Each structure stands twice: as C-alpha cells, then as structure tokens.
Amino acid sequence: MLSKNKIKFINALKEKKVRTETGLFIIEGDKMVTEVLINKKITVNSLIAIPQWLKKNRYLLHDGIREIAEVTEAEFNKVTSFETPAGVLVILPMPVVTYNENDLAGQLSICLDSIQDPGNLGTIIRIAGWFGIRNIFCSPGCADCFNPKVVQASMGAVLRVGVHYIHLDALLENLCSHDHYSIYGSFLKGESLYERKLSSSGMLVFGNESRGIHPSLKNFIHVPLTIPSFSDVTGHVDSLNVAAAVAIFCSEFFRNKARKAQ
Amino acid sequence: MLSKNKIKFINALKEKKVRTETGLFIIEGDKMVTEVLINKKITVNSLIAIPQWLKKNRYLLHDGIREIAEVTEAEFNKVTSFETPAGVLVILPMPVVTYNENDLAGQLSICLDSIQDPGNLGTIIRIAGWFGIRNIFCSPGCADCFNPKVVQASMGAVLRVGVHYIHLDALLENLCSHDHYSIYGSFLKGESLYERKLSSSGMLVFGNESRGIHPSLKNFIHVPLTIPSFSDVTGHVDSLNVAAAVAIFCSEFFRNKARKAQ
Numbered sequence: 001m002l003s004k005n006k007i008k009f010i011n012a013l014k015e016k017k018v019r020t021e022t023g024l025f026i027i028e029g030d031k032m033v034t035e036v037l038i039n040k041k042i043t044v045n046s047l048i049a050i051p052q053w054l055k056k057n058r059y060l061l062h063d064g065i066r067e068i069a070e071v072t073e074a075e076f077n078k079v080t081s082f083e084t085p086a087g088v089l090v091i092l093p094m095p096v097v098t099y100n101e102n103d104l105a106g107q108l109s110i111c112l113d114s115i116q117d118p119g120n121l122g123t124i125i126r127i128a129g130w131f132g133i134r135n136i137f138c139s140p141g142c143a144d145c146f147n148p149k150v151v152q153a154s155m156g157a158v159l160r161v162g163v164h165y166i167h168l169d170a171l172l173e174n175l176c177s178h179d180h181y182s183i184y185g186s187f188l189k190g191e192s193l194y195e196r197k198l199s200s201s202g203m204l205v206f207g208n209e210s211r212g213i214h215p216s217l218k219n220f221i222h223v224p225l226t227i228p229s230f231s232d233v234t235g236h237v238d239s240l241n242v243a244a245a246v247a248i249f250c251s252e253f254f255r256n257k258a259r260k261a262q
Numbered sequence: 263m264l265s266k267n268k269i270k271f272i273n274a275l276k277e278k279k280v281r282t283e284t285g286l287f288i289i290e291g292d293k294m295v296t297e298v299l300i301n302k303k304i305t306v307n308s309l310i311a312i313p314q315w316l317k318k319n320r321y322l323l324h325d326g327i328r329e330i331a332e333v334t335e336a337e338f339n340k341v342t343s344f345e346t347p348a349g350v351l352v353i354l355p356m357p358v359v360t361y362n363e364n365d366l367a368g369q370l371s372i373c374l375d376s377i378q379d380p381g382n383l384g385t386i387i388r389i390a391g392w393f394g395i396r397n398i399f400c401s402p403g404c405a406d407c408f409n410p411k412v413v414q415a416s417m418g419a420v421l422r423v424g425v426h427y428i429h430l431d432a433l434l435e436n437l438c439s440h441d442h443y444s445i446y447g448s449f450l451k452g453e454s455l456y457e458r459k460l461s462s463s464g465m466l467v468f469g470n471e472s473r474g475i476h477p478s479l480k481n482f483i484h485v486p487l488t489i490p491s492f493s494d495v496t497g498h499v500d501s502l503n504v505a506a507a508v509a510i511f512c513s514e515f516f517r518n519k520a521r522k523a524q
Contacts, residue, residue, distance in 0.1 A: 119381060123503050130500050132492035155501060160493075194517045227513065228520045230394035231422075238392050239417060241385050244509035247502075251489065251510040252517075255456045258490045 002048070002075045010048070010079040013091065016144045025146035028081055028089035032156045036090055040064055042159070043093060050076050050087035057088075081148045094146055097162035099135050101174060105181055106201050108133055108253055111168055113217060114141035114208040115242060121145060122153020123243040124206075129157030131250045136163045137171055141208075168205075172220035175203060183222050185213055186245050190224035193252050200257050204249050206242055225249070264310070264337045272310070272341040275353065278406045287408035290343055290351035294418040298352055302326055304421070305355060312338055312349035319350075343410045356408055359424035361397050363436060367443055368463050370395055370515055373430055375479060376403035376470040377504060383407060384415020385505035386468075391419030393512045398425045399433055403470075430467075434482035437465060445484050447475055448507050452486035455514050462519050466511050468504055487511070 002010075010026065012018040019025050024045060027036055030053070036042055037060040044065040049057075050073050061068065076087050110128060115121050121143045128136055143150055145163040154161075175181050182202035205221060207213030213221070227248050231238045240248075264272075272288065274280040281287050286307060289298055292315070298304050299322040306327040311319075312335055323330065338349050372390060377383050383405045390398055405412055407425040416423075437443050444464035467483060469475030475483070489510050493500045502510075 123506060126501075126503055127506050129493055130489075130491050130502050132494050153503075155503075157500070192520060194520045227392075228516075229392050230516055230519070231391055232394050238419070239388075240392050240509075241388055241415075241417075241505075243503075244385060244389050244505060247506035247509040248513040251513060254490075254492055255514075257492070258454060258456045 002069060002071050002079070006069070007075070007078050010089075010091070014081065014148055016147065019094070019144070019146050023094055024091050025094055025151065026081070026089055026091055026148055027151055027156065028086075028148065029152070030086040030088060032151075033088045033090050034060060035156050036092070036159070037062070037065070044090050045093065046091040048076070048079065048089050048091075053086070053088045081152075095159060097164060099162055099164060104135065104175065104201075104203075105178060107135070108201050108250075109135045109137065109203050110246065111137045111139075111172065111203055111205040111217075112142050113139045113168060113205065113214050114211070115206070116141070116143055117209060118143045118147050118149035119153045120209065120241070120243045122150040122155075122158075124246045125150070125154040125161050125163065126157045127243065127247050127250055128161045129154070131254050133250070134162055136161055137168060138163060138165050139168045139214075140165055169216055169220075172203070172205070172217060176220050183220055184249075185218070185221035185224050186242075186249060187212065187224045187226055188239070190226040192228050193225045193249065194228065196223065196225060198253050198256070200253065204246075204253070206246055206249075209242055264331060264333050264341070268331070269337070269340050272351075272353070276343065276410055278409065281356070281406070281408050285356055286353050287356055287413065288343070288351055288353055288410055289413055289418065290348075290410065291414070292348040292350060294413075295350045295352050296322060297418050298354070298421070299324070299327070306352050307355065308353040310338070310341065310351050310353075315348070315350045343414075357421060359426060361424055361426060366397065366437065366463075366465075367440060369397070370463050370512075371397045371399065371465050372508065373399045373401075373434065373465055373467040373479075374404050375401045375430060375467065375476050376473070377468070378403070378405055379471060380405045380409050380411035381415045382471065382503070382505045384412040384417075384420075386508045387412070387416040387423050387425065388419045389505065389509050389512055390423045391416070393516050395512070396424055398423055399430060400425060400427050401430045401476075402427055431478055431482075434465070434467075434479060438482050445482055446511075447480070447483035447486050448504075448511060449474065449486045449488055450501070452488040454490050455487045455511065456490065458485065458487060460515050460518070462515065466508075466515070468508055468511075471504055 040062050046067045047065050048069045182199050185205040302324050308329045309327050310331045444461050447467040
C-alpha cells in the first residue's frame, strides 16, 4: 500500500525542482521497467507495482531493489503519468554523467539549443542511442531529460546516453580550438547534407523548434548544412520536425561508416 | 461572440465521428492559420479569433472566408485544444483526396499499418510534405489524420499530402502485379538500407509502433530493409521511433535524386 506522503512524493518527482533536490526520477511502463530490472547493475530505490504485474514478473526482482511496494490499481492511478497505466513504475537515482573533452574528438556528438518539446528531446535521445552516440549537450533552455515525458519518448535511452546541461557557447568555443574538429549545424539554408563530404566524428548542432540555432552559436559552426526539400508546392514554407532532422543527419553521418564496415 | 451551440459544435469536431458526419475539421494556431488564409483557394467555413489577432492580421481576410467570429479570450479558451492558445482557429472542409493507381508507378509513396500515436502520424505527414511525397496510405487502424493533434504535428502538411484510408492488403496485392514496382518494408531485421540499390519510386511500408508490420502484409513486400544500429551497449534491444525511421528511409531514397540533380 501507498501512504499519503509517498503518493505526494512520487507526484512531486514530476517536477524538475524536486528531481534536482532528491537526485531521483521515475521510469514507468512495463517495457521500460523490465529493461531496467534486467540490468541488475542499476540500483532501484522503489518499485511500485500492482499485484498482477508482480505475480507475472517475479523473476525480475533482485537484491538491488531497495523497496518493493505492492499497491492496488486505485492507488497506482494516483501516481501514474499514463492515460492507460501498465501498473508499474520504478524510482531511480539519476545516472551520473561525465565526459572528457579530449575523448569527443573521435566521436560524433550532438548539441541541442533550447529544444523545448519533451517528445522531441526524448525522441532525439532515442535516436542517439540507436546510432551509438555517447554524448548530447543541452543548453540550459532545453527540456529536462528526466521529465517523465522525455524519459517515455526516449524509451529508456536516457539511461545509456550521457545528457549534459551546459552553456553551449563555452563548449563550442573550446571545441573550435581543437585541430581537425568539425562543428556542423542544421539550418534551413546551407550546403546540401548530401553533397558535403562528412567526417565520422565532430559535433552536430540543432536549434530551437521555432527560432533555430541562436545567433551567438553561429560563429562556432564550421559547416552550415541543410536537408534539401523536394516539395513542389509553392507559396508556403515547408519545415521538418527537429527530431526528424536529427534522424536524417545521424543516418547520413553514419551511413558511410556502415558501408565501410562491410 | 460564440453561442453555446457553436462552442458545443467546435468541441464536437474534436471527435472523429462528428468530423466524418460533417466533413469538417479544425486548424488552430497562428502559423498554420496564416498559411491557410494566404492560400486564397482554400475555402474556410469559419474563422474564430480574438480581437488582437484580427487587428494584427486583417490583411489575411478574404471573400472565401464564409464566417468570421470575433470572440473574447474567455470564449476562445472554451474551444481551444492548446495549452497556451494563440487565439485563432479555422474550420475547414476536409480536402477531397483521390489517387490513380497507375500514377503511383513513377512516385515514392508510403503505407502505414496501424500507426496509432497522433504525434507520429502528424510528423510522418510533415516529413512526406518535405520530401514531396504525394500519397500516404493508412490502414483503417491508423489514427485519423484530421485529429487536432495530427493536424498540429503535421504543421498543416495534411492539406498538401493526400492521406488515404484503405485496406492495405488489397492495395499492395494490386501494386504487386505491376511490373518493376518495388515494395519496400521497414523491419528490425532485413537488408541494410545503406547497402541496397534503391529505386527512386515505389512503396515504403511501416508498421505499428509496438507490433511492426502485420504478417498478412509481409507477403507483398519485395525488399525487407533495416536501418543498421550502431549501439555498442549490450543486453538490451534499441529501437527507433517510427517517425524517425520514416525520416531516415525518405532521406535515403531521395539522396540519390538530390545528388543526380546537381
């Protein structure tokens, strides 16, 4: 059963302020919780579940789960973020993420300037996970990666990709000074993504959903790139969702690697 | 001002049943409404707006707008679907969409099997608009393309891309019999998207968010393709959001066209 205080605490974790204070966040849903529990290295502070879920998934329980609370459906409904709850959630410590600037040289990384929609941020983290990208750098104006909607859209990739909140100006200025390090930006006008010879490492910069990349960052971008549009409808401006743009950029940067590896 | 009946009617248009009965749907928000009104060929049944919006955008008004209702913010809040309303929406007749099977031969088209998330469907329509894809074929199990959330995520591309609800088995069976027509499918296991020589026309088939492409459709797919994953984390299965997969497939199919055109 869940005490009133516990219900209040779980709901409070939906707020960034409380997550920052406690260092905890929530992962909800059958698929994602299963994935968390299978990896026994992940410490779980609390597992909150209805009896049916616990009965079916007893094999997933392990000593690293500090507290297991069996709750009624009515109780679960008081803490869920889902419209159709699966009856299970876990509370976890946020992973501690670090990076070494020198290691970035041999990798492809992503910078996000003020991505505000939680669904977009989560989808971008999921795409990064698919392409094995280790680090995403978010400006302080981005949505919080431990917001339940972001965690959900990331399908748990937020546990595998390092998401760092940092002032992008300072980061890009430093990276600019590294020899042979390329910083690419996604723009509506730029060199065609399909024409440019792309390096297999460097930084991809994407901007806010409406305003694009902030002018202060543009000086640090060596190569402004664009995804060519094939629309033949005149009289309006087509645009691509930023997560779709990230997917296309990542695919284009990794396709050569895939072909060389064969 | 808005009568009680009108408020009820506008809210009823958020339901598919009422949209089907009336043949009408809603487009909301400053950017998308502006785009609708600039194109004077689009008939508008009603424009509902607050005085500030009307004052600023009087130049957009034209004779094809059958009714203009100036409403207070309080009234607008009773009909909006937005959390932070921009104070403007239009009610339009759904565009009549038709296609000719023979014309599909020279184009790239998309089939969607039971895409249920409105955000995903809208994003896919927006991607199709960007790449100039004219037709999307949806199984009856897909979300409705005139659902306000789909319209919003499509950023109005639903007005430019033909979205047809149809039994995909019958469509694909017919298309299969055309000579030199290729039907490609997106799978977790298949030939690498980057290795296969791709034609610049044909059909791309994408499946449901959790279950993938329905087994009954698999027989019609000539080429099962997959986007290679570069994740080096073991012990879990990465996956890509279906809209991200559509973005990557479209980019890969069109990139050769872009390069040839230069």
